[in-house]
Amino acid sequence: MSRILIIAEHDGETLNASTAKCVSCAQAIGSDIDIAVLGDGIDEVAAQAATLDSVSKVIAVNAAHLAAPLAANWAPEALSLAADYSHVLGPSTTLGRDLMPRIAALAGVNQVSDIMEVSGPTAFKRPIYAGNAIVDVEAAEGAKVIATARIASWKAAGNSGGATVEQRAASSSAAGHTRYVGLESGGGERPDLQSASRVVSGGRAMGSEENFGLVYSLADKLGAGVGASRAAVDAGYCPNDMQVGQTGKIIAPDLYLAFGISGAIQHVTGIKDAGTIVAVNKDSEAPIFEISDIGLVGDLFKVMPELESLLG
Ligand SMILES: Cc1cc2nc3c(=O)[nH]c(=O)nc-3n(C[C@H](O)[C@H](O)[C@H](O)COP(=O)(O)OP(=O)(O)OC[C@H]3O[C@@H](n4cnc5c(N)ncnc54)[C@H](O)[C@@H]3O)c2cc1C
The missing domain is CATH 3.40.50.620 (HUPs)
Structure with a gap:
């Protein structure tokens, strides 16, 4: 048994x-x-x-x-x-x-x-x-x-x-070769990416670390965790613990919002089990639209501030 x-x-x-x-x-x-x-x-x-x-x-x-x-x-x-x-x-x-x-x-x-x-x-x-x-x-x-x-x-x-x-009572003792130094957490009060019920993600199209601030502020309005594509991480727009996908985190939020993410297979594998996928991309042929439930062809720099102001 x-x-x-x-x-x-x-x-x-x-x-x-x-x-x-x-x-x-x-x-x-x-x-x-x-x-x-x-x-x-x-x-x-x-x-x-x-x-x-x-x-x-x-x-x-x-x-x-x-x-x-x-x-x-x-x-x-x-x-x-x-x-x-x-x-x-x-x-x-x-x-x-x-x-x-x-x-x-x-x-x-x-x-x-x-x-x-x-x-x-x-x-x-x-x-x-x-x-x-x-x-x-x-x-x-x-x-x-x-x-x-x-x-x-x-x-x-x-x-x-x-x-x-x-x-x-514990039956083990401390490992001599490894010690805890401290915890640095970039997320602050934001929900943990792996357990958040809503996640807002930004891709290469965010263009800079400064612009990535749009992702954080929309996420905060929604009480969401923050994710990113590998291209955004590699470009230094955000920390690599935010990477979603094959070599990042596999997540299953109820709502996933992807801004300026093309939908490469390695990214999509990380969000396959998400409930509702919303994608905003200026290219109507972007593969992310094949797996999204709601797709909007548009410029994220216009859509994100609009969405944020609609959320009040
Ligand atoms: C072994 C391996 C493992 C990998 N693991 C991962 C992984 O874990 N996670 C991951 O994400 N990737 C992973 N990748 C990389 C993956 O193949 C893609 O290169 C990456 O996902 C692309 O990121 P992106 O969609 O942000 O960038 P791009 O593919 O460059 O897409 C940018 C998108 O933004 C759109 N866009 C541009 N400007 C705007 C605008 N103003 N408004 C709206 N849309 C706009 C474009 O139309 C485009 O679709 C891996 C690759 C390999 C080979």
Whole structure:
């Protein structure tokens, strides 16, 4: 029988929505689901995790060396908790992509990446070639399944659950070779790009870092996260953690607004699961219009200020 442990993603205060999406993936695998919350002073986060549907137990491990989400410190702790479980799941976010392969390496198994569909307890589907092909993967028989759930493929589980919270002492110690220096976050109060329900993105056509300010101010009006094409990132208009696409973030907001983005396959692969895609491009032949729900042929430097003033 499958026993599934999910490693929670959080910022020390709030549970990241990616954890609720992992729960949905876990529900497709089996019904015995626990969540591990690692950190320091994370009782509130553990309480939030305990509300997720289908979760039986939340294991909270408070320790100073687990305070920052350093994969080098979290992986040994997660592995020791994983002893009783057949599956260990994490999200396909920046954290999960750092953490889960380390847990898999310590456990001596291959990691299963980006589960988008569950075919059986050890059989999964995942996208390859920038989402242009889907491959069936099967974990080795009898091996622990250590996997990331592709968060763009799963809806967040509900939060009417009532799991128990169990406090456990840490069994690991701090990794000597890695230490936490600090967190620099460019986003300020803006929603996180990977979990935002609305995202405004700018492409090469923004033309400069200064002009990219139009994207920030429209996003702020909409309470949206900010994304960018690789061309905009490479040109230095915005930081590279905003890149959306094959080599950036794969996102699934309810609303995605793309300004001056052509719609290259590597960009589109990052937004395939978005709810409504709105594109503004001055070229009526731009490929982004093939995948957008609403398309406007126009100059973004005219459309963006107009849209912003209409929003009040
Ligand atoms: C291995 C690999 C990985 C990659 N990974 C990614 C990735 O993760 N994410 C990503 O985005 N790209 C990625 N790329 C790059 C990708 O192929 C494209 O080069 C890139 O997405 C283009 O960005 P863009 O649409 O902003 O620029 P362009 O393709 O130059 O498009 C600019 C668009 O703006 C329009 N435009 C110009 N002026 C205006 C105006 N005033 N108003 C309105 N519209 C205007 C133009 O008509 C055009 O359609 C990758 C490429 C490779 C080879």
